[in-house]
Amino acid sequence: MLLTIDTADRRAIYQQVADGIKALIARGDLAEGAPLPPVRQLAADLGVNLNTIAAAYRELQSDGLITVKHGSGAVVASRTMERSDDELRRTLRTALTQLVLAGLPKGRILNIVSDELHTLMKGTK
């Protein structure tokens, strides 16, 4: 699944998992209709509790990205997620502020953005 959790990361574990899967969906590594790994299996693979993964799947479900069926499992439902323009701008601004304060020059930041965007959108068209 190409997912890792990092204890140094300030985000909650379930959030890292949810964000990681969102990236996989954006990239198309998880296409619409693709099954997600069973909660228990992913929990075992990542060495975390079952409920932690369940929380991640719950977030993905409430974002409309996956559908979870009781006896079957979870599958990717959509590659689109609702977010207001305001929130998107705010999110981006907060992230960019980190890079600017880290001292990266504008050109370098644009390079990284371009690079990440390329990876994230490789499956978009």
Place this chain on the structure above:
Amino acid sequence: MLLTIDTADRRAIYQQVADGIKALIARGDLAEGAPLPPVRQLAADLGVNLNTIAAAYRELQSDGLITVKHGSGAVVASRTMERSDDELRRTLRTALTQLVLAGLPKGRILNIVSDELHTLMKGTK
């Protein structure tokens, strides 16, 4: 101070304050050596708990961006913050994933990045 808190924002209040001040520092609106408002005053202005502002200042201090002296208040100590490349990339990727999943086309995303970056770096050179 041009700081606002938004109850619709998913971030914690102290985080909104800290992030807001970071943006002000990045933009140069708060230059090196500039004094930050007293905790009590900012708390009153924003209508939040005093401890909330204290938590924000604590984060800024641990990031090395401000120094807090008892009695004389807080001042901007630096416009640079340590962050590993990994962490920066991760932060940016997580933010960009939101925009991509929201369905924004690449060109639009680059426009927003460029726009935000312009605002954030206006005081850099």
Place this chain on the structure above:
Amino acid sequence: MLLTIDTADRRAIYQQVADGIKALIARGDLAEGAPLPPVRQLAADLGVNLNTIAAAYRELQSDGLITVKHGSGAVVASRTMERSDDELRRTLRTALTQLVLAGLPKGRILNIVSDELHTLMKGTK
């Protein structure tokens, strides 16, 4: 059979099937003594797992609405189901709460109730 399953429905599939058949019985579309489709056939028609239909029939049986004989299939046994007044009220209240919170005015709710009731009781006399 006029039964459909809807993946957007929050209810479990077996529950949708059981509820759907209950509505057919209430309406008289399935009269007392009428045979239900064989489990295998209904499963095939709806494109769901055989056990799912079996679970639905099991609920109908435990409600006393059908009898299942090995070899001869299931038939409608009764058009009456035991339910305590408390439970009925609770069920109705929970449903009505949804409509009220959805912002429907009283008149509109009464119209829908009347409409649905008319359909459900058309075979009652």
Place this chain on the structure above:
Amino acid sequence: MLLTIDTADRRAIYQQVADGIKALIARGDLAEGAPLPPVRQLAADLGVNLNTIAAAYRELQSDGLITVKHGSGAVVASRTMERSDDELRRTLRTALTQLVLAGLPKGRILNIVSDELHTLMKGTK
């Protein structure tokens, strides 16, 4: 809080709690801005686990009925909840089917509906 949980009820405990609070909100017993009891207190009052109540609050939050603030608590945010017409009709039909199959005559059902609706909407205008 006028909330009770019933082990005979087929709904999950957290669902009973969520539904109960929804009814209180619809009735206006919990007005907009009113604080909900702390998770731990309600858990103790009802004799269930803290996480069970947290799950109920999470549902109310995702329905947009309450907002939960980290160090403060939960307050009623709105008395309106989004639901599609289809879903509302389906919900009502399923509930009414129970009453019809329980053998209640039309007049009696309308009486109960009217009664419940009166209670639920007492705080609407």
Place this chain on the structure above:
DNA sequence: GTGGTCTAGACCACG
């Protein structure tokens, strides 16, 4: 086999 619910209890984050 799948996910869902619930418990008990610990620890952290927020205001």
Place this chain on the structure above:
DNA sequence: GTGGTCTAGACCACC
């Protein structure tokens, strides 16, 4: 003092 997260482990519901 508030809610959030995480764990370990049990049992249930669904397909």
